[in-house]
Amino acid sequence: MEEEAHLQAAEWAAEMVANNMAKSLITITNMSKSYELGGETVKALQEISLQINEGDFISIIGPSGSGKSTFMNMIGCLDQPDTGHYLLDNQEVNKLNDNQLAAIRNVKIGFIFQNFNLLGKLTALENTELPLVYRGLGTKERREIAMNCLGKVGLSDRLNHIPSQLSGGQQQRVAIARALAGNPPVLLADEPTGALDSRTSQEVLGMLKELNARGQTIILITHDLEVAKAASRVVRIHDGRLYEDGGVWLESERINEDGNKEYQNQ
Amino acid sequence: MNLRESMKMAIRSIKTNKMRAFLTMLGIIIGVASVIVLVSIGQGSSKSVKDQINGLGTNLLTVNITDTEAVVLTDEMVTELADLQGVSEVSPVVTGRVYAKNGSESAQVSMTGTNAAYSSVKDLELSQGRFLSDLDSELRLKNVVLGSDTAETLFGNGKAVGETFQIGGISYHVVGVLQSKGTSLGSSGDDVIIAPISTAKRALKSMAIGSVYVKAESEDMLTPAMYRIQGTLTSLFPNQSDNYSVSNQEDLMETMSSVSDTMTLMLGGIASISLLVGGIGIMNIMLVSVSERTKEIGIRKAIGADRKSILQQFLLEAVVLSSMGGLAGVVIGIGLAELVSATAGLTISLSFSITALAFLFSLFIGVIFGVFPANKASKLNPIQALRYE
Numbered sequence: 312m313e314e315e316a317h318l319q320a321a322e323w324a325a326e327m328v329a330n331n332m333a334k335s336l337i338t339i340t341n342m343s344k345s346y347e348l349g350g351e352t353v354k355a356l357q358e359i360s361l362q363i364n365e366g367d368f369i370s371i372i373g374p375s376g377s378g379k380s381t382f383m384n385m386i387g388c389l390d391q392p393d394t395g396h397y398l399l400d401n402q403e404v405n406k407l408n409d410n411q412l413a414a415i416r417n418v419k420i421g422f423i424f425q426n427f428n429l430l431g432k433l434t435a436l437e438n439t440e441l442p443l444v445y446r447g448l449g450t451k452e453r454r455e456i457a458m459n460c461l462g463k464v465g466l467s468d469r470l471n472h473i474p475s476q477l478s479g480g481q482q483q484r485v486a487i488a489r490a491l492a493g494n495p496p497v498l499l500a501d502e503p504t505g506a507l508d509s510r511t512s513q514e515v516l517g518m519l520k521e522l523n524a525r526g527q528t529i530i531l532i533t534h535d536l537e538v539a540k541a542a543s544r545v546v547r548i549h550d551g552r553l554y555e556d557g558g559v560w561l562e563s564e565r566i567n568e569d570g571n572k573e574y575q576n577q
Numbered sequence: 578m579n580l581r582e583s584m585k586m587a588i589r590s591i592k593t594n595k596m597r598a599f600l601t602m603l604g605i606i607i608g609v610a611s612v613i614v615l616v617s618i619g620q621g622s623s624k625s626v627k628d629q630i631n632g633l634g635t636n637l638l639t640v641n642i643t644d645t646e647a648v649v650l651t652d653e654m655v656t657e658l659a660d661l662q663g664v665s666e667v668s669p670v671v672t673g674r675v676y677a678k679n680g681s682e683s684a685q686v687s688m689t690g691t692n693a694a695y696s697s698v699k700d701l702e703l704s705q706g707r708f709l710s711d712l713d714s715e716l717r718l719k720n721v722v723l724g725s726d727t728a729e730t731l732f733g734n735g736k737a738v739g740e741t742f743q744i745g746g747i748s749y750h751v752v753g754v755l756q757s758k759g760t761s762l763g764s765s766g767d768d769v770i771i772a773p774i775s776t777a778k779r780a781l782k783s784m785a786i787g788s789v790y791v792k793a794e795s796e797d798m799l800t801p802a803m804y805r806i807q808g809t810l811t812s813l814f815p816n817q818s819d820n821y822s823v824s825n826q827e828d829l830m831e832t833m834s835s836v837s838d839t840m841t842l843m844l845g846g847i848a849s850i851s852l853l854v855g856g857i858g859i860m861n862i863m864l865v866s867v868s869e870r871t872k873e874i875g876i877r878k879a880i881g882a883d884r885k886s887i888l889q890q891f892l893l894e895a896v897v898l899s900s901m902g903g904l905a906g907v908v909i910g911i912g913l914a915e916l917v918s919a920t921a922g923l924t925i926s927l928s929f930s931i932t933a934l935a936f937l938f939s940l941f942i943g944v945i946f947g948v949f950p951a952n953k954a955s956k957l958n959p960i961q962a963l964r965y966e
């Protein structure tokens with residue numbers, strides 16, 4: 312029974328891909344995930360389906376505990392769903408092992424984290440190079456691509472600074488350059504402005520918009536509606552379920568909460 | 578990710594924590610250095626013993642009499658042994674301790690009574706004067722040859738030949754001084770007085786010949802000569818075979834080298850334990866390093882590092898640490914060994930194979946004790962690792 316359902320879903324997914332061959336980048340069908348927490352089973356994701364096309368700028372908005380982070384881990388190929396299918400760039404992700412997932416992350420996804428997650432002992436240039444190191448590129452080629460990417464985010468004059476010598480905004484720009492270095496089809500930004508003040512936040516969001524305008528697909532995950540509005544499409548996740556048109560849904564009582572603190576508490 | 582990149586990362590991470598890296602390496606440095614020093618001392622003493630035994634000549638046979646009352650060798654019997662086919666020279670030996678005196682200088686030394694052949698049988702060399710002659714023995718002259726230490730004790734650094742000294746109130750005349758032969762296993766060959774056998778028998782008040790040194794005509798004749806001597810002794814002293822023994826240098830050498838090999842093995846073993854302890858130190862630090870760098874591992878994994886890359890990075894770091902320690906240990910070990918030989922006067926024997934072995938062992942330890950932490954790092958869950966603060 313179950314197998315049949317899987318088969319059907321796969322067929323359906325394949326059909327969808329066939330219909331939107333040129334456009335569909337991410338197709339998620341009936342994705343569920345639950346985990347044990349203190350002896351209780353938490354249904355973090357329940358039958359989520361989502362399609363993202365090439366060139367989309369989509370925001371996924373939700374309060375803490377909504378399953379937002381779990382969903383991000385799924386999209387980012389850091390975790391695997393219990394049931395459901397995930398097609399990323401025509402590749403079925405939910406059947407891969409750890410090493411294959413690492414390779415997918417390396418090639419298909421560019422991560423931008425809330426806390427930048429740069430390696431503190433490496434320079435901006437070396438941080439940017441890192442995805443290419445794991446791809447096995449030669450030193451010269453790597454350097455060229457990394458310098459080019461740092462140029463795109465306007466940090467050509469900060470190549471040899473280590474993260475502690477850079478401001479928060481600059482660090483996040485290095486992180487964006489690192490995400491771009493691998494030339495991935497998807498940029499996955501998890502609360503990219505969470506640790507920045509409003510002016511630099513606007514700067515970073517502007518940069519993402521600009522990248523999107525040049526055809527880069529971006530997935531932005533946030534709890535902040537104002538940030539989410541930067542995207543052309545907003546979906547809302549709540550209690551493990553996904554709702555389209557998150558922009559219409561306003562959660563006025565949460566608008567002023569401290570996102571950074573909430574994230575750390577997760 | 579290729580090996581060169583991992584190597585760069587490993588060296589970089591070691592460089593950022595120099596003090597810690599040095600302390601970690603110290604265990605390996607001490608381990609490798611002590612293996613090299615102790616084994617080279619052990620092998621050096623083994624070598625010097627072997628050299629000394631070899632220096633006696635491989636043609637030498639020794640008849641040892643353990644019970645001199647049951648087995649009394651007479652001069653005629655000794656002549657009989659000397660006439661055997663394959664035997665070139667024979668030296669009967671009477672030994673005992675005497676109190677030698679020259680003015681205010683005195684010494685307790687061992688006296689060896691023997692014949693003129695002794696010097697060629699035992700391969701002795703003189704630094705002054707001459708050795709005993711057959712005439713000295715026949716006429717019971719009180720002419721003696723001194724070991725180098727005895728000569729120095731009794732006569733200082735001056736000329737001993739031609740001088741006289743007293744044993745039990747009787748004057749003895751020095752005709753020669755032996756060249757120094759060095760110390761082996763605590764018994765000095767330089768602390769002796771060699772006298773004609775007839776004179777010694779009287780001085781020691783003993784007629785018993787304790788041992789006979791026999792020189793075979795050639796190395797090939799050694800075994801036949803040994804059998805003939807055994808045969809002769811059996812017919813001379815029936816049913817007394819437990820009270821004397823005939824041995825050649827090879828037997829002696831085997832005994833000696835088995836003793837010194839055991840000693841070397843023991844010293845090496847003790848030193849290897851410290852190397853092992855150094856390895857545990859590396860594992861400890863690598864485990865600390867993995868938990869300190871959990872976040873880094875998470876970031877690397879999110880960016881696309883697979884298990885192999887992470888494993889390789891941490892394993893290489895352990896191997897680089899241990900091999901750097903091993904290399905430093907080799908240098909310090911060789912230096913220390915040379916220092917010991919120069920200052921303590923011990924013979925050392927540095928062998929390339931032991932040095933290489935100690936270094937390779939340190940490398941091996943790096944791999945063995947690096948695998949566990951590296952494996953732990955490679956298996957970290959990227960989600961949890963990223964959340965780690």
